[in-house]
Amino acid sequence: MRRFLALAVLLLGVAAAQMKMTVEQLVGFIRSSIELKHDDRQVAAYLKKVTLSQRLDPGVVEDLQGLGAGPKTVQALNEMATATASLPAAGKTPAPPPPPTIPPPPEAEQKRVIEEAREYALSYSKRLPDFICTQVTRRYVDPSGLEFWQRQDVVTVRLSYFEQKEDYKVIMVNNQATDVPYERLGGTTSSGEFGSMLREIFEAPTEAEFKWERWGTLRGRRMHVYSYRVRQPKSKYRIVWDRSEEIVAGYRGLVYVEKDVPIVHRVTLIAENLPTSFPVQEVGTTLDYDLTKIGDREFVLPLRAEVKSRSGRLLVRNDVEFRLYRKFGAEATITFDTPEPLPESETKEQPAKKQ
Secondary structure (H helix, E strand, O other): OOOEEEEOOOOOOOOOOOEEEOHHHHHHHHHHHHHOOOOHHHHHHHHOOEEEOOEOOHHHHHHHHHHOOOHHHHHHHHHHHHHOOOOOEOOOOOOOOOOOOOOOOOHHHHHHHHHHHHHHHHHHHHHOOOEEEEEEEEEEEEOOOOOOOEEEEEEEEEEEEEOOEEEEEEEEEOOEEOOOOHHHOOOOEEEOOOOHHHHHHHOHHHOOEEEEEEEEEEOOEEEEEEEEEEOHHHOOOEEEEOOOEEEEOEEEEEEEEEOOOOOEEEEEEEEEOOOOOOOOOEEEEEEEEEEEEEOOEEEEEEEEEEEEEEEOOEEEEEEEEEEEEEEOOOHHHOOOOOOOOOOHHHOOEEOOOOO
């Protein structure tokens, strides 16, 4: 199946809830807002909805003002400092030690790893068994553009993989049974996690350009991390807006390849140079794979995907998890209750350590 991302106009009727933050989280948010040049009025308006669990010292406000916080943001911060004067002081978190400097592998080894990863990617789909699994997509929106995410819905899908083809059947939306077709679901959806994304990066006609980036660690395994770029004329990555507009975009990202065996454990993708006339300005995907047992064998299968996009000020995020893998034809053994989200530790990258 060809990989694509479909986006649609969202109806936003969610109310902003009161948010709790530590001083450290607040400072991180303000720093991010300054770097992203968010609107001063909008940042100040959101601060009105924030409740601090610790005392905000005036010196911290002065530091943020010196970094470039706007006048209305500074006024809101001063009001927070006054309101939290009786709260306990925020504990100082020591700065983490710098990551160790680990030399890259020799150039010949880098080339070998890329070629072994290419062979793995091009044959990945052929090695997969026929199976079904539960795909749970938690969809979030943020009309402010400040990454204050508000959950829109939870979509539970029965995903069948048979003869190297994916089939999506929507089972529930917000734990309510439904028979709406997957392609008619609305909002943001994606496909191609079971091999298309890998194959299109590594296949020869794509002419992807690979470059050593760094060492990394995922789920306790040492990784080669390579950056890559696919130019638009060679790309097959389609972005569809509201089933009415479509483009093919170039993209770049990272590929994580296990050090001792040529298995790809993570792929990231960021669309590049989207046309100014297209309704979507930014699209990015992170896809994690992990060993999963089906029957009496283990296979490397999608674990979790995160898809983010921006249209004007509107941010959209899908957290997609692939759970309860079973052999194809064993539907009776699957219950389609929505599982709890995976813990962050399952997908968080750890710093590389010398071995």
